Amino acid sequence: MGSQKRIAKELAELVESPPDGILVKLADESNLYLWKVYMEGPEGSPYHNGKFLLNLSLPTEYPFKPPTVSFKTKIYHPNVTNDDKGSMCLGMLRADEWKPSSRIHAVLEFARQLLAEPMPDDAIEGRIAEQYKNDRKRYDEVAKEWTRKYAVESS
Amino acid sequence: MLEPPASDAFTTPPLTRKRKAAEATLVHNETTAATEASVALSPAATGTPASGNSTRKKLRSAEQDPGTDSTSGISGSFSVPARTKSTDLNTPVSTTMESDEDFMSIGSSPDDFLDTQGSDVESLDDFGDDFDGGFSKDKDIIATKRKPYEVESSVLSPEDIRQQQNVQINEVSSILKLPPESSAILLRYGRWNREKLIDSYMDHPETTLEEAGLGANTQVNPRTEKIPGFVCDICCEDGDDLETYAMRCGHRFCVDCYRHYLRQKIREEGEAARIECPGDTCNIIVDSKSLGLLVTDDLKDRYNALLMRTYVDDRDNIKWCPAPNCEYAVECPVKQRDLRRIVPTVQCDCKHYFCFGCTLSDHQPAPCVLVKMWLQKCEDDSETANWISANTKECPRCHSTIEKNGGCNHMTCRKCKHEFCWMCMGLWSEHGTSWYNCNRYEEKSGSEARTEQAKSRASLERYLHYYNRYANHEQSAKLDKDLYLKTEKKMTSLQSQSGLSWIEVQFLDTASQALQQCRQTLKWTYAFAYYLARNNLTEIFEDNQKDLEMAVESLSEMFEKPVPELANLKVDILDKTAYCNKRRVILLSDTAENLKNGEWTFNVDW
Numbered sequence: 001m002g003s004q005k006r007i008a009k010e011l012a013e014l015v016e017s018p019p020d021g022i023l024v025k026l027a028d029e030s031n032l033y034l035w036k037v038y039m040e041g042p043e044g045s046p047y048h049n050g051k052f053l054l055n056l057s058l059p060t061e062y063p064f065k066p067p068t069v070s071f072k073t074k075i076y077h078p079n080v081t082n083d084d085k086g087s088m089c090l091g092m093l094r095a096d097e098w099k100p101s102s103r104i105h106a107v108l109e110f111a112r113q114l115l116a117e118p119m120p121d122d123a124i125e126g127r128i129a130e131q132y133k134n135d136r137k138r139y140d141e142v143a144k145e146w147t148r149k150y151a152v153e154s155s
Numbered sequence: 156m157l158e159p160p161a162s163d164a165f166t167t168p169p170l171t172r173k174r175k176a177a178e179a180t181l182v183h184n185e186t187t188a189a190t191e192a193s194v195a196l197s198p199a200a201t202g203t204p205a206s207g208n209s210t211r212k213k214l215r216s217a218e219q220d221p222g223t224d225s226t227s228g229i230s231g232s233f234s235v236p237a238r239t240k241s242t243d244l245n246t247p248v249s250t251t252m253e254s255d256e257d258f259m260s261i262g263s264s265p266d267d268f269l270d271t272q273g274s275d276v277e278s279l280d281d282f283g284d285d286f287d288g289g290f291s292k293d294k295d296i297i298a299t300k301r302k303p304y305e306v307e308s309s310v311l312s313p314e315d316i317r318q319q320q321n322v323q324i325n326e327v328s329s330i331l332k333l334p335p336e337s338s339a340i341l342l343r344y345g346r347w348n349r350e351k352l353i354d355s356y357m358d359h360p361e362t363t364l365e366e367a368g369l370g371a372n373t374q375v376n377p378r379t380e381k382i383p384g385f386v387c388d389i390c391c392e393d394g395d396d397l398e399t400y401a402m403r404c405g406h407r408f409c410v411d412c413y414r415h416y417l418r419q420k421i422r423e424e425g426e427a428a429r430i431e432c433p434g435d436t437c438n439i440i441v442d443s444k445s446l447g448l449l450v451t452d453d454l455k456d457r458y459n460a461l462l463m464r465t466y467v468d469d470r471d472n473i474k475w476c477p478a479p480n481c482e483y484a485v486e487c488p489v490k491q492r493d494l495r496r497i498v499p500t501v502q503c504d505c506k507h508y509f510c511f512g513c514t515l516s517d518h519q520p521a522p523c524v525l526v527k528m529w530l531q532k533c534e535d536d537s538e539t540a541n542w543i544s545a546n547t548k549e550c551p552r553c554h555s556t557i558e559k560n561g562g563c564n565h566m567t568c569r570k571c572k573h574e575f576c577w578m579c580m581g582l583w584s585e586h587g588t589s590w591y592n593c594n595r596y597e598e599k600s601g602s603e604a605r606t607e608q609a610k611s612r613a614s615l616e617r618y619l620h621y622y623n624r625y626a627n628h629e630q631s632a633k634l635d636k637d638l639y640l641k642t643e644k645k646m647t648s649l650q651s652q653s654g655l656s657w658i659e660v661q662f663l664d665t666a667s668q669a670l671q672q673c674r675q676t677l678k679w680t681y682a683f684a685y686y687l688a689r690n691n692l693t694e695i696f697e698d699n700q701k702d703l704e705m706a707v708e709s710l711s712e713m714f715e716k717p718v719p720e721l722a723n724l725k726v727d728i729l730d731k732t733a734y735c736n737k738r739r740v741i742l743l744s745d746t747a748e749n750l751k752n753g754e755w756t757f758n759v760d761w
Contacts, residue, residue, distance in 0.1 A: 006391040063389055064419050096424065100389045100416050101408070101435045 003062045007032045010104050019109050024056075033058045037069075037108060041151065042116040046143035047075070050151030054086075054111070056104065066098035069111060076139075076146040078118045078129035089124045090114070302740060304519055304747035308487040308501040308511065311473065316463050316484060323349060331356055336442040341367050343428045343462075344440075346469045368431065368440035370404055377402070377445050379410055387412055389433065402445050406434030410449065417441065417450050427461035477514045478507035487511040494523045495761075496751050508672070517675055520746035521683035524761040529682040533622065542615060551580050621685040628678035631711065635670045638714065648718055655722060662725055666714055666732045673707045673735050676743065683746070688756040692749055699742040706735045 011032070014024045021040035028034060037054040041047025053072040059065040071077075071086030081087045090110060091097055123129030131139045301307070311319070320339075327338040330353060344367035345352035356363045364370060379400045386393040387409040401407035408416075416433045420426045430441040446458060467473045467484050471491070476483045481503060489499040489511055498519045499511040508517035510526075518526045547558045553571040564577040574583040650660055680700045687693055710731040713724055721728075749755050 003390070006389065009391045061419075064415055096426075099431070099435050099437075100412065100433045101406070103435070106435075 003058075003060070004032055006063055007058060011035070014105060014108075019105060019112070021112060022108050024108070027055070033060070033062075039108070039112055039115070041147060042112060045116050046140045047077075047115045047147050047151070050075075050147035051153065052115075052151050056107075063100045063102070066093045066095060066102070067104060067107060069093065069107065074146060074150040076128065076143040077115070078120045078123035078125050078132050079114055080124065082125050082128070087124070088114075089122060091122065302744055302747075303751065304498065304500070304743040306487055306489055306497065306499040306501065306511070308485050308499075310476075310502075310504045311484045311486055312504075313463060313482055316466060316473075317459070320463075320466055323347065327353065334444075336444045337369055340369055340440045340442055343465065343469070344368065347466065368429070368438050370439050377442075377448055379448065382407070385409075389416075400445070400449065402432055402439055402441065404432050404434065404437050404439040406432050406437050406439075408433055413449055417446065418454060421450075421454055421458050421461065425461060427458050428465045474511060474514055476503035476505060476507055477509055478503060478505050481505040481507060485509075485511065496522075496753065498522055498747065498750070508675075517672075518679045518682075519676060519743055520750070521679040521686075522750065522761075525683060525686050525757075525759075526679070528759065528761065529625075529685065532618075533625075548577070548580065551575055618685065621681045625678050625681040628674045628681070632671055632674035632678065635667065635674060635711065635714075638667060652719060652722075659725075662729050662732070663714075663721065666710060666728050669732045669735050670707065670711055670714065673703060673710075673739050676739050677704055677707060680742070680746075686757050686759050686761075688758040690754075690756050692754055696742075696746065699738070699745055703735070703738040703742050706731065706738050710735050 011024070011026070014022075018024065021042065023038040024035055026032065026034065027036045035056040035058075037056050039052045039054055041050040041052065050073075052075060055070050055072055056067055058067045069088050069090065071080050071088065073086075075086065076082070079089055088111065090107070092102060092107065092110060118129075118132055120129035120132045128139070131142075320342075324335050324339045324342060327333070327342055327349060328335045331338065331341075333341070341352055341356070341363070342349070345355070352363075377400070379398045381396055382399055383395045384393075385395075385397060385399055385407065387397065387399070388406075389408050389412040392409060398410040399407050400410050400413050413433065417430065420430045428440075430446075431437065432439040432441065443458075447455060450458070467475055472488055473484050473486045475481075476485060483503050483505060485501045485503055487499055487501050489497055491512070493499075494512045497512075498521065500508055500517045500519050501511045502508050509515065510518055510523060512523040513526065515523075515526065521529070543556060547556050549555065550557055550566075550568040550571065550573055552573040552575075553568060555568060555570045557566065557568065559566070559577055565574065565583055566577050567574050575581065576583055650657060677700070680696075680703075684693075684696070684700070687696070710728070713728050713731060716724060746755075
C-alpha cells in the first residue's frame with residue numbers, strides 16, 4: 001500500500017525523463033508491479049543495434065525487498081543466464097545489498113552499463129566469462145551474432 | 156503406579172528439598188559468576204586479589220572424578236555422591252542444608268576436592284605454558300591441580316556473555332572517549348580485538364570510524380522529529396506531522412519505513428551487528444541507541460540475541476555448548492594450533508561434555524584431526540570398496556565385478572560370456588592343455604597380484620578389528636543410556652522395596668554416569684589405536700585400555716542385575732564405579748601426557 005505511491009512516482013519519473021537508451025512501461029496498466037523495459041544495446045558493444053526486452057518485477061514488499069530483472073530477449077552475456085529465464089546477477093539486487101532507498105533508475109542504468117562492460121568475475125555463465133576474458137574476439141562474434149538473430153527487429 | 160503412602164511420604168521431601176536448595180545455589184552462583192567473568196576479562200583488574208580469587212572459583216576442571224587416588228583419604232561411600240547434582244554448582248554447598256545434603260558436600264565441592272591435592276605444581280606449570288595470552292593469566296590458576304588431560308575452562312550463561320561484552324564496550328568507551336553504542340560498533344567491526352582496534356583508532360581515527368561504519372560525527376542525541384515539508388525517500392509519503400528519524404549520517408526517513416526496514420533485517424535476515432542506514436550507498440551502522448528508539452521490545456530481544464551470537468562467533472576462546480536447547484557457552488584458552496597436542500574436553504553446566512576444539516562430543520584420548528579422519532573413514536564407502544578389492548576381481552573384458560564363491564579356475568563371465576582363468580586372468584583358450592590347473596600361477600605377474608590382494612585383505616582386517624570394538628562401545632553406551640533412563644525408575648522402586656532413602660540410592664545414578672563416560676573414552680581409544688604406530692608406549696596404552704575395558708564390562712554386568720539384588724550390591728557397585736573412574740583417569744592421563752610431549756607416533760600424516 002505504501003509502496004504504490006513510491007512505485008508510481010518512480011515510474012512517472014522514468015517515463016518523463018528516461019535514462020539513455022532505456023524505455024519503460026507497465027506490462028499491464030492495472031498492475032504497478034510488473035514492468036516492461038526496452039533497452040538499446042550500448043554503442044561500442046557487440047549488443048549495439050539490438051533492442052532488448054527485459055522484465056522488471058517488483059515484490060509486494062518493495063522497496064524493502066529488491067526488484068528482479070530478467071532478459072526476455074535472448075542475449076549472450078556472462079552475467080545473464082543462457083536459458084529461457086534470462087536471469088541476471090546484479091550485486092545491488094541481492095537482498096543483503098539492496099537498500100530501501102535504492103532506485104529502479106539506478107538498477108536499469110547498472111544493467112545497461114553491464115552490457116557495455118560485463119563483469120566476468122561475478123559471472124553467472126562461467127563459460128562465457130572465460131571466453132570473454134581469454135578470447136574476446138570470439139565472444140564479440142557470438143554476442144553480435146545473437147544480437148542480430150534475436151534482438152534486431154527484421155524490418 | 157502407586158507407591159505405598161508411608162514410604163512415599165518419607166522419601167519424597169528430601170528430593171524437593173534438595174532441588175530447591177540446588178536451585179537457590181544456582182541462582183546465587185549465576186549472579187556472582189556474571190560479575191566474576193567481567194572481572195576476569197579486564198586486564199586492568201588482573202592481578203588484584205579479588206580477580207585472582209574469583210577466577211579460581213570460576214575455574215572448572217573438565218572432569219571431576221571422585222573415585223581417584225586424590226580422594227583416597229575419604230572412604231569409598233563418601234566419594235560417590237560427588238557426582239550428583241550439587242557437584243555442578245561451583246560454590247561450596249551452603250551450611251544451612253540439612254544433614255543429608257551436608258553429607259553430600261563432603262569431598263564433593265570442587266574447591267575442597269582440589270585443595271586436597273595441589274602438590275604437583277611442576278607438571279601443571281609447563282602445561283600452562285602451552286597456552287598463551289587471550290585469557291586472564293592468573294598465577295592462582297597454577298596453584299589448582301589439573302589432570303594432564305583436563306583443560307582450563309569456564310561456563311558462561313547468556314547473562315555472563317552480555318556482561319563480558321558490556322565490560323569491553325565500556326572499557327573501550329572510556330579509553331577512546333566514545334559513547335558506548337559507538338564503541339560497540341567499533342568492537343564488532345574489529346571482531347572484539349581490543350588492542351588492535353585501539354591502536355588502529357589511535358593511528359587513524361577517521362579511517363577507522365569510517366570503515367567501522369560510524370562516520371566522524373558521533374555526538375548526536377538520537378530522537379525522532381517532525382520536519383515541515385519532509386518527503387520520505389522510501390515510501391514517498393509527506394506531511395508536516397510525519398515522525399522522522401535520521402542517524403548522524405543525516406539520511407532521514409519516516410519512522411514507519413525505518414521500523415519496517417529494521418524489522419525485516421532483524422526478523423527475516425537475522426542481521427544485527429551490521430545493519431546499515433537505509434540510505435542508498437550509506438554504510439553507517441545502526442547503533443543500539445537508534446534501534447532502541449525505533450523498535451518494539453520483542454525485536455530488541457531478538458536483536459540482542461543475534462548480537463550475542465555474533466559475539467560468541469567472533470571470539471575464538473568462546474564456543475556455544477552444542478547440546479540441544481542449551482543456552483550456555485564455554486570459554487577455554489586452547490587455540491586451534493594446540494589441538495595437535497591437546498584434546499580439550501570441556502563440560503557445560505548442562506552436564507554435556509564436548510570437545511572445545513571441534514565441538515563434537517567428548518572424544519578423549521583421540522585428537523580432533525584423527526577423530527575427523529576416523530569418522531570420515533567409517534562413513535566412507537571406501538571400506539566397502541576395500542572389501543570388494545579383497546574379495547573380488549573384475550572380468551578382464553567387461554569389467555563386471557565377480558566374486559568367486561567356489562568351483563574351478565575356469566571362469567565364464569555371466570554378463571559377457573568371456574572365458575578366463577581366475578588365477579592368471581588370462582584367456583582360458585590360451586591355457587592349452589592345462590585344463591583346470593593354471594600352470595601360469597607361479598609367474599611373476601600372478602604373484603604380484605596375489606601380494607596385492609593379501610595386503611588389501613590384511614589392512615581391511617586391521618580396520619575391522621578397531622572398528623568393531625569402537626562400534627561395540629558405541630552401541631553399549633547407547634544401551635547403557637537406556638538403562639540410565641530406567642535408573643530413576645529403578646531407584647524409586649529400590650526406595651520402596653528396600654527402604655533405602657533417596658540419597659542412598661544415588662549410587663546407581665553415579666554408576667550409570669561412570670559407565671557412559673568410560674565407554675565413551677573406550678570407544679575413542681580404538682579409533683586412536685587404529686592410527687597409532689607401534690612403539691614402546693603402545694603396549695602400556697593397550698594394557699590401560701584392557702584394564703578399563705574389563706572394569707567397565709564387569710560394572711555393566713552388575714548394573715543389569717534385577718532390582719532386589721541391587722541394594723545388596725551397593726558396596727560392590729560403588730567400588731567398581733570408583734575403580735572404573737580411576738582406570739579412566741590413568742588411561743587419559745597417560746595418553747594426554749604422551750600426546751603433549753609428542754611421544755606418540757602415528758601411521759598417518761596429520
